[in-house]
Amino acid sequence: MATLDDHRLRQREYLLQISRAMTAQLDLVSVLSLVIRYAVDMTAGTSGLIALYEDEHGGELHIRASARLPREDWPAFVRLLTLTPAALATQGEVVLREVAADTGLPLRQMIALPLTLRDTPVGLIYVFRAALNVAFSADDRQVLQDFADQAAIAVSNARLYQSVLREKQRLDATIEHSADGVMIIDNRWRITTFNRTMEQLTGWSREEAVGRPCAEVLGIHNLQGVNICLNDCPLQRMPFTSNPVVEGQILNRDGREFYIQSRYAPQRGPQGQFLGALANVRDITLQKQEEELQNTFISVISHELKTPVSIIKGFAGTLRRDDAHFSVEQYRDGLHMIEEEADRLARLIQDLLDVSRLTAGGLRLEITEFALPSLVADVVRSFAPTVGAHYEFELRFPDEMPPVQGDYERCRQVVSNLVSNALKYSPEGGTIRIGGWPEGEFAVCYVNDQGIGIATEEQEAIFRRFYRVDNRLRRETQGSGLGLFLTRAIVEAHAGRIWVESQLGKGSRFVFTLPLGRHKLRD
Ligand code: ADP
Secondary structure (H helix, E strand, C coil), X not given: CHHHHHHHHHHHHHHHHHHHHHXXXXXXXXXXXXXXXXXXXXXXXXEEEEEEEEECCEEEEEEEEEECCCHHHHHHHHHHHCCCHHHHHHHHHHHHHHHHHHHCCCCCEEEEEEEEECCEEEEEEEEEECCCCCCCCHHHHHHHHHHHHHHHHHHHHHHHHHHHXXXXXXXXXXXXXXXXXXXXXXXXXXEEEECHHHHHHHCCCHHHHCCCEHHHHCCCECCCCCEHHHHCCCCCCCCCCCCCEEEEEXXXXXXXXXXEEEEEEEEECCCCCEEEEEEEEXXXXXXXXXXXXXXXXXXXXXXXXXXXXXXXXXXXXXXXXXXXXXXXXXXXXXXXXXXXHHHHHXXXXXXXXXXXXXXXXXXXXXXXXXXXXXXXXXXXXXXXXXXXXXXXXEEECCCCCCCXXXXXXXXXXXXXXXXXXXXXXXXXXXXXXXXXXXXXXXXXXXXXCCCCCCCHHHCCHHHCCCCCCCCHHHHHCCCCCCHHHHHHHHHHHCCXXXXXXXECCCEEEEEEEEXXXXXXXXX
């Protein structure tokens, strides 16, 4: 009796060790090796093996672990593995003898049990004996069944672990490749996950960011320059809103500014304690610029439309008063003002139409070939009556200037805008020099003035929609900030380029290029 108790005790001890091994390590082969070693020991076997089906859905059996069977002999057992449980009962012994003959191993008896996981076969466990005289008993079968159950649990754990691992990898990849910045923080507001977009937005590498407080890495500022993350973090605010959102500016480490929106999905414990949060960070710089542009658009347009309308209304109202008598001269001046302001309105409306046409899908051009010097002379002539004596025009083109290719009216608009600006932004007067020359396949043309000039940092911005340099003249001269935007769009639609060379207080030189025509124009 004592030996039977010992036996049970040992079996229990082994099963305990196996389950410990299963919780301590998730490596399936190590656990299976332990199972088969103990199973052989407990059933007084000489050797044994565990074979598993290829995957969850069946397939061939493959040996995954063995006890006291050299690995190089595993292939000899394949013919045993191909036998179905029913065939094992009838042909098992014969095949076992063949395997023994091939390998020289003492294999005289065999016991094989299926490993099943929730009624699905996942493999087989085999134990072999060298002795012929002692047959496997029902007790042995029961012992082996217990070990088979342990092996099946190990397989189940390993598969679960594999699928969790796969799921985690999938999730990691989704986070990593998300177009939004994704950041996960722990209960002490320290970063634990930081994806690629976050690296691009902040300029911090993942290695540097992980472990640091999120306020240090992200540091969202409001328009007043206050660090919201440090002073007003919504995750620390009580009562707690479910999915707080913060919008503001961040400074990338390379000095670029981004306007971002950060949405937080916080995690709370049962007592409401903060466990951590996932932040979705989106770059909304373009949207913000677009919004700002819309606001500028409304203020510019309302101002620009209101001014001429009120001038027109004022003059018209005055001229039609019955109680006042005006001289012919006064009538003419008044009507002249009305006409000028109406022209200004018409130009502004035309510019707005052009801008909306541009946004809707580009300008349509009617291409012809024409002489640039005569176009310029034409523009200058149109300005002449309105220009004071303190301005002088100078045209400088070579005699043999080849024709350019383009939409005449649109090119006229380009020169006209540049000349109009040259006059507007040279309040002291001076020489407006316009000239050009052929260069390669393009005609280069410039408009020079001796006006107020443009600071280097403004020279790119002035071509943006509604952009006006903030100076005294901005308040004194009328303008919508659309002229240069349209001018550049027209030049670029002709495959040309436009830029400005200027120094504050010294004047500006706007230069643009237009493609040359292929024919020589007749006079
Ligand atoms: P607008 O003249 O209607 O304001 P533009 O788009 O034509 O709009 O010009 C944008 C801004 O560029 C102007 O507001 C002005 O500040 C600056 N600018 C344009 N041309 C000149 C120039 N020749 N000299 C100095 N500043 C200029």
